[in-house]
Amino acid sequence: MNSASDLLAALGRYTRFCLSATRAVPFLNVREMLHQAYVMGVGSLVVLLAVGAFSGAMLTVQGFASLRAFGTSELLGMFIALGGVREVFPLIGAGCVGAKVGSAVASEVATLKIGQQIDALEVMAVDPMRFLVAPRLVACIVVTPLLVGACLLAGLVSSYLIATLQLGVDQGVFVSRLLENISLRDLVSALVKALGFGMLTGTLACWHGYAADAGAASVGQASNRTVVQAMVTGGVLNLFVSNVFYGGLL
Amino acid sequence: MLDGLAGLGAAVRGMVASLGALVRFVAGVLRHGGLPPAGELVHQCMTLVRRCILPVTLVVVPMGALISLQGAALIQQFGVERLLAPLVAITVVRELAPGFAALMVAMQAGTALAAEIAVMRVREELDAYEVMAVDPLRHVVAPRLFAGVLIAPLLAVMAMGLAIMGSWLVAVGIRGFSSRAFLEGCLAAISTWDLAACLIKSAVFGAVLSSVACFEGYTAHRSAEGVGRASNRSVVSAILSILVANYVLNSLLYVGVVVPG
Numbered sequence: 001m002n003s004a005s006d007l008l009a010a011l012g013r014y015t016r017f018c019l020s021a022t023r024a025v026p027f028l029n030v031r032e033m034l035h036q037a038y039v040m041g042v043g044s045l046v047v048l049l050a051v052g053a054f055s056g057a058m059l060t061v062q063g064f065a066s067l068r069a070f071g072t073s074e075l076l077g078m079f080i081a082l083g084g085v086r087e088v089f090p091l092i093g094a095g096c097v098g099a100k101v102g103s104a105v106a107s108e109v110a111t112l113k114i115g116q117q118i119d120a121l122e123v124m125a126v127d128p129m130r131f132l133v134a135p136r137l138v139a140c141i142v143v144t145p146l147l148v149g150a151c152l153l154a155g156l157v158s159s160y161l162i163a164t165l166q167l168g169v170d171q172g173v174f175v176s177r178l179l180e181n182i183s184l185r186d187l188v189s190a191l192v193k194a195l196g197f198g199m200l201t202g203t204l205a206c207w208h209g210y211a212a213d214a215g216a217a218s219v220g221q222a223s224n225r226t227v228v229q230a231m232v233t234g235g236v237l238n239l240f241v242s243n244v245f246y247g248g249l250l
Numbered sequence: 251m252l253d254g255l256a257g258l259g260a261a262v263r264g265m266v267a268s269l270g271a272l273v274r275f276v277a278g279v280l281r282h283g284g285l286p287p288a289g290e291l292v293h294q295c296m297t298l299v300r301r302c303i304l305p306v307t308l309v310v311v312p313m314g315a316l317i318s319l320q321g322a323a324l325i326q327q328f329g330v331e332r333l334l335a336p337l338v339a340i341t342v343v344r345e346l347a348p349g350f351a352a353l354m355v356a357m358q359a360g361t362a363l364a365a366e367i368a369v370m371r372v373r374e375e376l377d378a379y380e381v382m383a384v385d386p387l388r389h390v391v392a393p394r395l396f397a398g399v400l401i402a403p404l405l406a407v408m409a410m411g412l413a414i415m416g417s418w419l420v421a422v423g424i425r426g427f428s429s430r431a432f433l434e435g436c437l438a439a440i441s442t443w444d445l446a447a448c449l450i451k452s453a454v455f456g457a458v459l460s461s462v463a464c465f466e467g468y469t470a471h472r473s474a475e476g477v478g479r480a481s482n483r484s485v486v487s488a489i490l491s492i493l494v495a496n497y498v499l500n501s502l503l504y505v506g507v508v509v510p511g
Contacts, residue, residue, distance in 0.1 A: 046261050047486055054493035058500055062345055065504035082324060087316065092493075099357060099485045107478020114474055167505070216372045216474040220365020223481045227357045232308045239312040239319070246323055 017207045021137055024129035033135035040143045044100045048147045051096045052089060052154030059084050059155075060162040064169070076169050077177025080159045085152065085182050086246070090190040091238055093151030094197035097144050098230035102201040103223035105136050109209025110222040118210075133210070137202040144198030145191055152190065189245040196237050201230045268487075275465045279387045279395060286392035294397035298359050302405055305358045306351055310409045313350060314416025317341050321417075322425045334427060335435025338417045343444045344504070347410035349496060352402055352455035356488035360463040363394055364484035367467025368477040376468075391464045398460025399453055406452035447503045451496065458495055459488040 063079040109132065112118050121128045156178070163169040205226045212218040321337045367390065370376050379386040414436055421427040463484040470480035 046258065047490065050490055051493060054490070054497050057497040058345070058349075058493065061497065061500040061505055065500070066340055066344075082320070087320060095353070096486075096489055099489055100482070103361065103478075103482040103485055107475070107482060111475050111478055166501070215369075216477045217365070217369045219474050219478040220361065220369060220481045223478055223485075224358065224361040224365060227361055227485055228305050228354070231354065231357055232305060235309045235312045239316050242316060242319060246320065 013211075014203070014207055017210065018203050020129055021133045021203065021206065024127065024134040025138060027127075027130045028134035028138060029131050030135075032131060033138050036135050036139035037143050040101045040104075040139055041146060043104075044097060044143075044147055045150060047100055048093060048096060048151045049154040051092060052151035053158035055088055055092045055151075056080070056084060056155035056158035057162045059088055060159040060167070064163070064167045073167075073169060074173045075177060076163055076167075077174040077179075078181045080156070080163075081178050081181035081186075084155055084159065085186050086189065087238075087242070089152040089155040090148055090193045091235075093148040094144065094194055094234055094238075095231050096151070097147050098197065098201045098234060099227050101140060101143070102205045102226045102230050105140070105202070105205035106209045106222040106226040107219050109133075109136070109206055110212035110219040113210060113212045114214055114216075114218065133206045136206055137199075140202030140205070141195060141198040144201065145194035148190060148194040148197075185245055189241060192245075193238055193241050196241065197230070197234045200233050200237065201226070204230050204233075271469070272461065272465045275468065276395075276461045279391050279461075279464070282385060282387050284388060284392070286388065286396055290389065290393040291396055294393040295401050298355070298397050298401040299404070301359050301362060302355050302401075303408070305354045306405050306409055307412055309354050310346070310350055310413045311416035313346055314338070314342060314413030314418075315420045317346070317413075318417035318420035318425070322421060322427075331427065332431070332435065334421060335432045336439035338414065338421070339436040339439040340444070342410055342413045342417070343440050343448050345496075346413050348406045348448050348452040348455060349492070350413075351406040351409040352452055352459060352492050353489065355398070355402055355405060355456065356459040356463075356492060357485055359398070360459050360488045361481040361485050363460065363463040364467040364470070365477050365481040367391070367394075367464060368470035368480040371468070371470050372472050372474070372477060391468060394464055395457075395460050398456040398463075400456070402456025402459070403449045403452040406448055410448070447499075450503070451499050454495055454499060455492050458491045462488045462491060 059080060060076065063076055063083065064073055067073045067075055067079060109118075112132070118128050118132065121131060160171070160174065160178075163174050164171045208222040208226045208229075212222045317338050318334070321334055321341075325331060325334050325337065367376075370386075370390065376386045376390065379389065418429070418432060421432050422429045466480045466484035466487070470476040
């Protein structure tokens with residue numbers, strides 16, 4: 001009972017935080033936003049490319065092993081298109097952005113908070129929402145789709161390389177099966193997922209960072225909670241977006 | 251362009267260097283620390299389970315539902331409904347359960363472990379252990395390291411059941427598949443070898459993520475910022491190393507590292 005009311009209270013605080021952050025978005029500090037977007041994008045690009053490459057490799061090997069049992073390994077391209085492009089690459093890419101960018105933003109804001117630098121901003125009549133939170137939020141929403149796109153591309157390239165070089169699948173068959181099964185709908189669905197994920201990551205990171213009270217331990221706690229909650233809510237969001245785009249649930 | 255390449259080169263060099271430091275750290279823990287004290291090991295295992303059980307559940311059930319959703323759409327298109335259960339079971343046992351259980355443990359417990367050890371560093375607790383001639387590698391790091399190896403397979407088995415439950419809910423409750431046929435199909439599709447491979451994979455993932463987390467925490471800088479950076483770096487490197495390990499293990503366990511032609 002107690003934990004249920006705690007949960008509701010936290011949800012209320014989070015909603016209020018999101019509302020005041022959204023109100024600050026039109027007045028955000030553009031320079032700071034661009035700077036944050038640059039730092040997040042450039043800082044995470046290599047990680048996202050590596051994550052995409054290895055999840056593509058993982059998926060290709062696994063798909064090959066399963067399809068070979070049915071004697072249909074020429075369907076591998078279709079498997080990558082349906083499994084990888086629709087679900088695995090956007091999900092793992094977004095989860096990784098949540099982990100990399102989310103925990104960095106959360107611990108940065110939390111460090112500022114416990115160093116009383118947010119209070120200092122307020123004393124100087126600088127609105128921390130406009131200067132600190134809104135730029136990070138918008139940067140996160142802008143950068144997540146770009147990073148997820150990079151992850152997706154890296155995943156496709158690595159599937160192609162693994163399929164042709166390691167597994168010896170015919171490259172013409174692989175590419176044509178792959179391309180004929182990717183539609184605009186898949187890309188739009190990935191974009192929607194990435195935008196939603198960016199929104200969740202940005203708001204959760206700033207909120208948890210802002211809620212840090214005292215001591216080094218609360219910095220770690222902020223980053224921990226951000227990463228986990230972004231992944232959990234993102235997983236549920238992913239299910240709903242997939243349902244909207246591909247039907248089948250209701 | 252050249253700047254970009256130089257940056258990439260520096261990043262790769264940094265990764266290799268920290269990989270070397272990580273291996274040396276783990277070797278040091280195994281050599282000097284040895285087997286952890288049993289009481290502390292049990293305590294760490296319980297903590298890990300308590301921390302991770304909810305996040306793993308919350309992530310894995312929607313994933314199971316998702317496989318059923320996408321799989322059913324695909325399979326009804328080909329008119330081979332009876333293949334849904336094997337598809338779900340194989341995906342869950344081979345990839346989803348070990349992979350996402352480890353991912354969530356890395357996100358939840360990995361960041362917490364790194365931050366916890368880093369906070370001990372900030373508060374000079376690790377130095378206090380050394381002053382008292384208690385080896386922190388044996389009493390702080392080793393129990394956490396071994397707990398990861400022991401608990402990740404346990405959570406993967408739990409994730410397996412939960413994910414199949416999630417896909418059962420969609421397949422039977424919404425798509426109208428027969429419950430009996432679905433469950434029998436799942437059981438028939440899972441071989442002992444698949445289960446063994448799932449346990450091996452998740453034990454390796456557990457070892458990887460807990461050593462990364464302990465390493466980042468132990469080598470953290472003594473400041474609040476250092477704590478944040480330790481937990482950030484630990485989750486990112488853990489995810490990346492889990493994916494790399496997954497690819498290597500998949501090649502070894504399922505394909506047998508063939509390079510045909």
